[in-house]
Amino acid sequence: MAAQVQAASGTSALATLTVTFSGTPAQNNLLLAAVLNNGTVIPTITGWVQATTLAFGAVSVDEVTIFYRVAGAAESKNVVVNATLATLMDMHIYEYSGLSPNVATILDKIASTADSGGTVTSRSSGATASITDAIEVCFAAVAQSLTNGGSS
Numbered sequence: 557m558a559a560q561v562q563a564a565s566g567t568s569a570l571a572t573l574t575v576t577f578s579g580t581p582a583q584n585n586l587l588l589a590a591v592l593n594n595g596t597v598i599p600t601i602t603g604w605v606q607a608t609t610l611a612f613g614a615v616s617v618d619e620v621t622i623f624y625r626v627a628g629a630a631e632s633k634n635v636v637v638n639a640t641l642a643t644l645m646d647m648h649i650y651e652y653s654g655l656s657p658n659v660a661t662i663l664d665k666i667a668s669t670a671d672s673g674g675t676v677t678s679r680s681s682g683a684t685a686s687i688t689d690a691i692e693v694c695f696a697a698v699a700q701s702l703t704n705g706g707s708s
Contacts, residue, residue, distance in 0.1 A: 558692070562581075565647065578633075585655075586624065588649070589623040589649045589650075599645070609622075654691060655691060655693065
């Protein structure tokens with residue numbers, strides 16, 4: 557059975573943000589990160605795979621990006637995200653156990669949606685394909701434009 561092991565989050569008014577897990581992630585566990593930043597540059601986390609990025613907001617200058625990786629034998633507790641030109645970032649990191657450590661197949665479904673309207677109260681990403689693994693984790697990031705006072 558898949559289970560969340562730990563989570564951490566942080567906010568920065570700079571173009572670099574470091575968030576630290578309380579414990580060292582265990583080898584072969586799934587690590588996920590959701591990053592919300594303002595600016596037009598897609599953030600990066602060295603050694604992580606970018607699953608999806610979605611620009612949103614009235615002028616599409618806010619972005620939410622989801623990253624993942626399978627923890628290595630000597631995984632760092634620190635996760636560092638960079639987004640040049642960003643003046644505000646939120647990052648939320650998660651560790652999950654009990655999943656296949658095969659990085660090629662650990663992420664098999666993605667769906668996303670965004671809206672620039674100011675009066676939207678709900679939004680559907682639509683249907684995703686059927687799951688094929690016996691053990692799955694559903695991960696979602698919901699964000700509101702930073703220029704409107706929101707966060708992920």
